[in-house]
Amino acid sequence: MSRTIIVSNRLPTKIQRTEESLTFQPSEGGLATGLGSIYRQDGNVWVGWPGLFVEDAAEEEYVCEQLSHDSMVPVFLTEAEIRDFYEGFSNSTLWPTFHYFTQYATYEQEHWDAYVAVNEKFCRAVLAQAGPEDTIWVHDYQLLLLPEMLRLERPEATIGFFLHIPFPSYELIRVLPWRAELLRGMLGADLIGFHTFGYMRHFLSAVQQLLGLSSQNGQIDVPDRMVLVDAFPMGIDYKRYVRAAASEAAKMHEANYREALREVRVILSIDRLDYSKGIAQRLRAFELLLQRYPEWREQVSLIMVVVPSRDQVAQYASLKEEIDELVGRINAQYRTITWNPIHYFYRSFPLEELASLYRLAEVALVTPMRDGMNLVAKEFVASKADKKGVLILSERAGAARELSDALIINPTDMGQLAEAMHDALVMPEEEQVQRMGAMQALVRQYNVFAWTKLFMARLEYSKMKQHTMATEKLTPATTAGLLAEYHATDQRLLLLDYDGTLTGFHANPQRAQPDQELLLLLRALTENPKNRVIIISGRDRTTLEAWLGHLPVDFIAEHGVWLRPAGEEWQLFQTLNNEWMREIRPVLELYVARTAGSFIEDKEYSLVWHYRRADAELGAVRARDLLNHLTFMTSNSDLQVMEGNKVIEIKTAGINKGTAASRWLATYQPNFMLAIGDDRTDEDTFRAMPPEAYTIKVGTDSRSLARFHVASTTDVRHLLRQLL
Numbered sequence: 266m267s268r269t270i271i272v273s274n275r276l277p278t279k280i281q282r283t284e285e286s287l288t289f290q291p292s293e294g295g296l297a298t299g300l301g302s303i304y305r306q307d308g309n310v311w312v313g314w315p316g317l318f319v320e321d322a323a324e325e326e327y328v329c330e331q332l333s334h335d336s337m338v339p340v341f342l343t344e345a346e347i348r349d350f351y352e353g354f355s356n357s358t359l360w361p362t363f364h365y366f367t368q369y370a371t372y373e374q375e376h377w378d379a380y381v382a383v384n385e386k387f388c389r390a391v392l393a394q395a396g397p398e399d400t401i402w403v404h405d406y407q408l409l410l411l412p413e414m415l416r417l418e419r420p421e422a423t424i425g426f427f428l429h430i431p432f433p434s435y436e437l438i439r440v441l442p443w444r445a446e447l448l449r450g451m452l453g454a455d456l457i458g459f460h461t462f463g464y465m466r467h468f469l470s471a472v473q474q475l476l477g478l479s480s481q482n483g484q485i486d487v488p489d490r491m492v493l494v495d496a497f498p499m500g501i502d503y504k505r506y507v508r509a510a511a512s513e514a515a516k517m518h519e520a521n522y523r524e525a526l527r528e529v530r531v532i533l534s535i536d537r538l539d540y541s542k543g544i545a546q547r548l549r550a551f552e553l554l555l556q557r558y559p560e561w562r563e564q565v566s567l568i569m570v571v572v573p574s575r576d577q578v579a580q581y582a583s584l585k586e587e588i589d590e591l592v593g594r595i596n597a598q599y600r601t602i603t604w605n606p607i608h609y610f611y612r613s614f615p616l617e618e619l620a621s622l623y624r625l626a627e628v629a630l631v632t633p634m635r636d637g638m639n640l641v642a643k644e645f646v647a648s649k650a651d652k653k654g655v656l657i658l659s660e661r662a663g664a665a666r667e668l669s670d671a672l673i674i675n676p677t678d679m680g681q682l683a684e685a686m687h688d689a690l691v692m693p694e695e696e697q698v699q700r701m702g703a704m705q706a707l708v709r710q711y712n713v714f715a716w717t718k719l720f721m722a723r724l725e726y727s728k729m730k731q732h733t734m735a736t737e738k739l740t741p742a743t744t745a746g747l748l749a750e751y752h753a754t755d756q757r758l759l760l761l762d763y764d765g766t767l768t769g770f771h772a773n774p775q776r777a778q779p780d781q782e783l784l785l786l787l788r789a790l791t792e793n794p795k796n797r798v799i800i801i802s803g804r805d806r807t808t809l810e811a812w813l814g815h816l817p818v819d820f821i822a823e824h825g826v827w828l829r830p831a832g833e834e835w836q837l838f839q840t841l842n843n844e845w846m847r848e849i850r851p852v853l854e855l856y857v858a859r860t861a862g863s864f865i866e867d868k869e870y871s872l873v874w875h876y877r878r879a880d881a882e883l884g885a886v887r888a889r890d891l892l893n894h895l896t897f898m899t900s901n902s903d904l905q906v907m908e909g910n911k912v913i914e915i916k917t918a919g920i921n922k923g924t925a926a927s928r929w930l931a932t933y934q935p936n937f938m939l940a941i942g943d944d945r946t947d948e949d950t951f952r953a954m955p956p957e958a959y960t961i962k963v964g965t966d967s968r969s970l971a972r973f974h975v976a977s978t979t980d981v982r983h984l985l986r987q988l989l
C-alpha cells in the first residue's frame with residue numbers, strides 16, 4: 266500500500282531532558298499543531314528532528330523505539346548542526362529574508378554548508394523510509410533543497426512541497442547569495458504549495474527572473490518535468506478546537522481565571538516569541554488605547570502568551586528583553602492595586618488551557634508584521650461556540666486572505682490598532698455574531714483535513730499531467746502502423762509546421778528558405794489527390810506565399826490569423842484590429858535598443874521580438890524583463906503574449922494554430938490525420954486533434970501533447986518520404 270512520508274524539520278513531538286528522564290510533549294508552532302492531526306492515518310510516517318541531543322547509542326535506540334509507536338522517525342542533529350543549520354541558515358538567513366526583515370539576515374558560508382549537509386541527512390533518512398510507491402511530502406523553509414536531492418535519487422518519485430512561511434517578493438529573494446540553488450531545490454517537487462496566491466505569484470516571478478523558467482497556469486517546465494505551483498491556505502483541526510473549548514477542563518480553567526479577573530474584560534494575544542509577530546508594536550498600541558481612552562483603564566486587560574522560541578538566535582534574545590521591559594514599564598505606569606493592564610506569560614500552555622483563554626477573551630489580537638498563515642486566528646474562531654468575540658487581524662497574515670470578517674488592520678499603524686481595539690470592545694453583539702458566524706463557516710469547511718485532501722489531489726493531478734505530456738518515440742513498428750493506415754485511407758490531412766519541423770533554424774529567419782529537397786517532397790505529397798497538405802506556421806503570409814505559394818498546398822499563417830486553401834484567396838480567420846500595435850511597438854523598440862542583435866518582426870496582426878542573434882545570456886535576461894513588461898501592459902486586454910523558440914510574440918487572444926486546424930478538420934472530415942510540429946504553438950494543434958490522429962513532436966524535449974516524438978527535421982523528412 267502506498268503511504269505518505271511527511272518530512273519537516275521539527276517532529277510534532279518534542280523531547281526534553283529532565284534530571285531523571287526524557288519527557289515527550291507536543292511541539293508548538295503552526296506546522297506541528299496543524300499537521301499533527303492527520304499524519305497518523307493509513308500507516309503514514311513523519312520524519313523530523315525530535316528537539317533533543319542524544320547522549321549515546323542506547324538513548325538513540327530508546328528514542329527511535331518510543332517514537333516509532335507513534336509513527337515518527339527521528340533525524341538526530343548535533344549541536345553544531347543546530348547552531349549552523351537551524352539557528353544559522355534557517356533562522357538567521359531564510360526566516361528574516363522571507364519575512365521581509367532583511368536587515369536581520371546574515372550570510373555565512375558555514376551556515377550554508379551546514380544547511381546543505383543537513384538537507385542531505387534528511388534525504389538519507391527519507392530514502393530509508395520511502396518505498397517507490399510512497400508519496401513524499403516535504404515541509405517548510407528548513408528543507409528547501411530536499412525535493413531536488415530526493416529527485417536525483419528517485420527520478421520517478423511523487424514529491425510534494427509546502428512552504429508554511431511567506432514567499433517574499435523577488436526583490437528580497439535576489440538578495441540571497443544562494444538564491445538559485447534554493448529555487449532549484451524546491452523545483453525537485455512535482456507540486457509546490459503556498460498559503461496564498463500572493464506568495465505563489467512571488468515564487469513564479471522569482472523562478473522566472475532568476476532561473477529563466479516561465480510558467481503557464483502555475484505550471485513550470487523544468488528540463489525533464491512539469492512542476493505544478495498552487496495556493497492551499499492551511500486550516501486547523503476544527504473539531505479538535507471545538508471539543509477542547511467545550512471540555513470540562515477548559516470550562517473549569519475559565520471559571521478560575523474569571524474569578525481572579527473579576528469583571529475585567531480580556532484581550533488575548535498568543536504567539537511564539539518572534540519579531541515577525543509584531544509583539545512590541547502590539548504592546549505600544551495597547552498602551553495607546555489606555556492613553557486615548559482612559560475609560561478602559563481598570564476595565565480591560567491584555568493577556569499575552571509568548572511561547573519561547575529560537576532563543577539562541579541574537580535577534581530573538583534581544584526581542585525578549587525589549588518585551589520584558591515594555592511590559593514592565595506599561596504595567597508599572599498604569600497598574601492599580603486591583604488591576605493589572607498586562608498579564609504576561611513567557612511559556613507554553615497545554616491545549617485545554619489555551620482553549621480556556623480562547624473562551625475567556627472577548628477580543629483576539631493577531632497582529633503580525635508578516636505571518637505565513639497564523640493558526641491562532643483560526644483557533645480563536647473555532648473556539649467561540651456562542652459566536653461572541655472579535656478578531657483583530659493583521660492584513661499581512663496569510664489568514665487575512667480568508668478571514669475578511671475580522672477587523673483587518675495594518676500592524677504598523679499604532680493609531681488604527683488602538684482604534685480597532687476600542688471598536689472591538691464596543692461592537693454590538695449582533696455584529697459580532699454575524700462576523701464570527703461567517704468566519705466559523707469558513708474555518709469549519711476548509712479545515713486541515715480538507716487542506717491535505719486538496720493538496721494530495723493536486724499532487725496526483727500533477728503526476729497525471731506529467732504522464733499525458735510523456736510521448737512515445739516514433740519507432741519503426743509505429744511507423745509501419747502509420748503507413749498501413751495511410752495507405753488504407755483516401756481523405757488525408759497532413760498538418761505540417763514549417764520552422765523547426767520541415768527546416769532547421771537560422772540566425773536570420775529570412776534565410777530559412779526551403780531547399781530543393783523539401784520543395785520536391787512537398788510537390789510529391791500534393792500530387793496524390795488523396796492528400797491535403799497544410800503548412801501551418803507562425804510566419805507571415807507574404808513569406809510563406811513567396812517560398813511555397815507555387816505549390817498546391819493550403820496555408821495557415823501567423824498562427825491562425827490568415828488562412829488560404831490551395832488555389833483560393835487569403836482570408837482572415839476573423840475580423841481583427843491592430844490598433845494595439847501603436848502602444849506595444851515602442852516597448853519592443855526599447856528592448857531592441859537595449860539588446861544588440863535583437864529585432865522586431867512586423868506581421869499584419871502580430872508583433873514579434875526576436876533575440877536569437879543577441880548574446881545568449883543578455884537575450885535571456887531581456888526576454889524575462891520584456892515578458893514581465895508585456896504581461897503587465899496586456900492585462901485587461903484581449904491580447905496574448907506567447908513565448909516561442911527565442912522569440913516573444915504578441916497577438917490577439919483566442920486565435921491559434923489549434924482553432925485554425927479545427928476549421929480544416931470540420932471542413933474536410935478526413936479519415937487520416939497527421940500533425941507535426943516542434944514548439945509551444947504547435948501544442949495548440951495537437952490539442953485540437955482527435956485521439957486517433959498521428960501527432961508528432963519534433964526536438965530533444967519530448968514532452969508534448971503529441972502521441973509521438975522524433976528527434977529532428979531529418980527524421981520528419983524521412984517519414985514524409987516513406988509516405989510516397
Ligand SMILES: O=P(O)(O)OC[C@H]1O[C@H](O[C@H]2O[C@H](CO)[C@@H](O)[C@H](O)[C@H]2O)[C@H](O)[C@@H](O)[C@@H]1O
Pocket residue numbers: 274275293294295296297299405406429430499574575636637638639640
Ligand atoms: O520549529 P520552530 O523553529 O520552533 O518554529 C515553529 C514553527 O514555526 C513556523 O510556523 C509556520 O507554520 C504555520 C502553519 O502553516 C503558519 O501558520 C505560520 O504562519 C508559520 O510561521 C515554521 O514555519 C515551522 O517550520 C516551525 O516549526
Ligand SMILES: O=c1ccn([C@@H]2O[C@H](COP(=O)(O)OP(=O)(O)O)[C@@H](O)[C@H]2O)c(=O)[nH]1
Pocket residue numbers: 292293294295296298299535536537570572612613614615619638639640641642644
Ligand atoms: O502555548 C502555546 C501557544 C501556542 N500553541 C500553538 O502554536 C501554534 C502557533 O501557530 P501559528 O500558525 O499561529 O504560528 P507559528 O508559531 O507557526 O509561526 C498554534 O497552533 C497554537 O495553538 C501551543 O501549542 N501552545
Ligand SMILES: [Mg+2]
Pocket residue numbers: 762763764765766942943944
Ligand atoms: Mg516550428
